[in-house]
Amino acid sequence: MAWTGPMEDRLAIRELYDSYADAASRADRAAWLGCYTKDARWKTHYFDLTGIDAIAQQYDAIGGDVTDTLVHTQVFSIEVDGDSATCRALQIESLLYANGATYELAGLYEDELVREGGQWLFKYRNYLVKREKAPDVGL
16 A cells, blocks of 8 residues: 655545546546546557547447446555656446446556646556456447
């Protein structure tokens, strides 16, 4: 368990995770994308994307037939070093599709963050799936 760096930075980073989960749960595309740097990389067991445009396209593809989303994050560690930080967080997601099917996913994010213009943002997100229950909805 690592918790290093100024408390105000650690609080701002926790608020980034909470804002990310809130935006995802409200399907607020702009707010969700606003959590990433323009050149961010997002890697999962399904894809490895670089750049905000590619991430935005994947967001649209994932959410196309989703009618409701619940996202919860639990931050496990934050290590701040100047204007960069490394973090680990659990994310639990539940997506409800128009046909009534649900997609349940839980995994660990190993993240690299940077501070840009006074704001903490995701620079690199590496997702390690822990549990997955996917319906046949063309993922």
